Amino acid sequence: MARFMNLLGSQSKEDKEILAALNVLDKHRVPVRMEVENSSIHFNTRISVKSATVIVAKPMNLKEGLAKGGTVRFKVPDADGRELRMEVLTPHFNLTNGNPVFLCKIPTTFAQSNMRGALRFNTSRFTNVTLAFADHAERYRVVDLSLGGCKVFLTNKEAKERFKVGLPMHGARIELGNKASVQLQAVIPRNHRGQAVGCQFELTDEGPSKKYLTHLLQSLEKAELERYRT
Secondary structure, rough: HHHHHHHOOOOOOHHHHHHHHHHHHOOOOOOOEEEEEEOOOOOEEOOEEEEEEEEEEEOOOOOOOOOOOOOOEEEEEOOOOOOOEEEEEEEEEEEOOOOEEEEEEEEOOOOOOOOOOOOOEOOOOOEEEEEOOOOOOEEEEEEEEEOOOOOOEOHHHHHHOOOOOOOOOOOOOEOOOOOOOEEEEEEEEEEOOEEEEEEEEEEEOOHHHHHHHHHHHHHHHHHHHHOOOO
């Protein structure tokens, strides 16, 4: 008994705050917006806490994206932007009532804020969302998009050389089919991964560009939440 009490006493203030926050979400069945790291998967879900484990309701259509040792994260509601980042212990588990869940380890510290600052959405199924430049004719498929950045697919070595990490590119726009475009003040390549390059961008202040992009992202979010309904 004494040893067990010592273990309880060793909990840090942050440990206790995290456990308290999780228990509130569990008790009041507060929905949270979950992100699977290193993917474009987001969904609304509910959590519960049992036996030092966080149980997360799993969307029926979430077949891939979760793996043992992977991570998920979410912002704690009404907690001044604090985020929790959790390690996935069991990617798939069925409760006694048959509902699918996945199990996570309770974190011991709050996570650093996600520097992307915006939700990302997978656009790879669209062939007509492209990044274009005024100084050359080639179009690049946008396979991932947010309010402040995108990932584009590069088809050849010349294109890779054109996107130099950290060097701003001007005269760019994101074309949404042949009816609308989002004018960009600058595009800054940040990293190359295989045939894709991740870019940060800045919108122009003039015209309806922000309106067009916001509307597209809202439509993508609605479709994704519908797809990953819990």
